[in-house]
Amino acid sequence: MILPGQTIGMVGGGQLGRMFAIAATQMGYQVVVFCETEQEPAAQIAHHCVFGRLNNMDAVEAFATQCDVITLEFENIPAATIAKCQEYAPTYPSSDVLATAQDRLREKTTLQNAGLPVAPFVKVVDAESLAEAAKVVGLPLILKTARSGYDGKGQHRITTLADASDVDWTLCDEWVAEQLIAFDREVSVMVARTADGRTSTFPIFENDHVNHILDVTMIPATLSDTVRQQASEIAITAAEALDVVGLLCVEMFVISSEGGEQVLINEVAPRPHNSGHLTIEACHTSQFEQHVRAVCGLPLGNTEMVCGGAAMANLLGDVWGDETQTPPWDDALAVDGVKLHLYGKVHAKPGRKMGHLTCVGENRDAVVEKVREARRRLTPSS
Structure with missing residues (x-):
């Protein structure tokens, strides 16, 4: 057990590392961040920083020797980096978990072998194998790179086999052809798991996406009690199958069938997740x-909601328009109950996550409208 006063290492200096460091600091931990520059969001607030590239083993060693436990904010980290960290301190998630999370084929196969519901998929390497895969999963289908890719990057919708001519096959040696799922809603389940196997889930998040990027998250999700229980059990089983210590976000499709609604795993992420940001205000x-508690071996916290409904709206760089402009934050914050979280990023670029707005209240639909209205007041064209 790593108690307050000891040092937690965070690999990654982005907004997830920043918000983790804030929570850890409030609990009395020292936080050291490993990232590339002092301008990164987490570096701005950490107690200590070690700067270097992920493949700089001297810098990794200098970082790891300062830590009592190490965690991370993103999964695309070289295995050698995490292996080096593990030489000096317990590191969660482990290099084995990362190896699975970095490879969609390995990830989906692991989940499928655990008896969990995933969309039918086939390994693809070129246009010829794509044609064979289409016979199995049908058309249209979604083609994804097996490695890397997020927020819709590295993905293609294949409606006819002629669409294969638009694919840059040099991006990745292996691809995944997935059946295109006709879903009603997208939800995500965040589960925390400790090294000794204790688990806890958060209320299920309902998510709206725009251009493959999360736009608005709301709770409670509009699910029956049966489906809600099913989704939570699937997330816990996924965390156990992958042997995750820390947090695992399981993104799911809600689909309708003759027997009623059911959920199907889309993707997983072994870290805090954008859809979980509203828990800062919405949950105990x-x-x-919870990430701090899980990796440090502490008792897991109460995840129940403190309100009837909550919502979060992402703020992308588009809100800034011209980078020289300052958005009218006062106009947004004039919407009753809305709170602002900015990540401290230096450059606002279209599509880049720069912050988020949250609101809690007794009525979910009302707080969703409030965060949307607050964001509309920030948009240059509105």
Whole structure:
């Protein structure tokens, strides 16, 4: 057990590392961040920083020797980096978990072998194998790179086999052809798991996406009690199958069938997740505090909601328009109950996550409208 006063290492200096560091600091931990520059969001607030590239083993060693436990904010980290960290301190998630999370084929196969519901998929390497895969999963289908890719990057919708001519096959040696799922809604389940196997899930998040990027998250999700229980059990089983210590976000499709609604796993992420940001205000324990508790071996916190409904709206760089402009934050914050979280990123670029707005209240639909209205007041064209 790593108690307050000891040092937690965070690999990654982005907004997830920043919000983790805030939670850890509030609990009395020292936080050292490993990232490339002092301008990164987490570096701005950490107690200590070690700067270097992920493949700089001297820098990794200098970082790891300062830590009592190490965690991370993103999964695309070289295995050698995490292996080096593990030489000096317990590191969660482990290099084995990362190896699975970095490879969609390995990830989906692991989940499928655990008896969990995933969309039918086939390994693809070129246009010829794509044609064979289409015979199995049908058309249209979704083609994804087996490695890397997020927020819709590295993905293609294949409606006819002629669409294969638009694919840059040099991006990845292996691809995944997935059956295109006609879903009603997208939800995500955040589960925390400790090294000794204790688990806890948050209320299920309902998510709206725009251009493959999360736009608005709301709770409670509009699910029956049966489906809600099913989704939570699937997330816990996924965390156990992958042997995750820390947090695991399981993104799912809600689909209708003759027997009623059911859920199907889309993707997983072994870290805090964008959809969980609203837990900072909406739950007794935020996802970031729970992450601290999980990797440090502490009792897991109460994840129940403190309100009837909550919502979060992402703020992308588009809100800034011209980078020289300052958005009218006062106009947005004039919407009753809305709170602002900015990540401290230096450059606002279209599509880049720069912050988020949250609101809690007794009525979910009302707080969703409030965060949307607050964001509309920030948009240059509105």
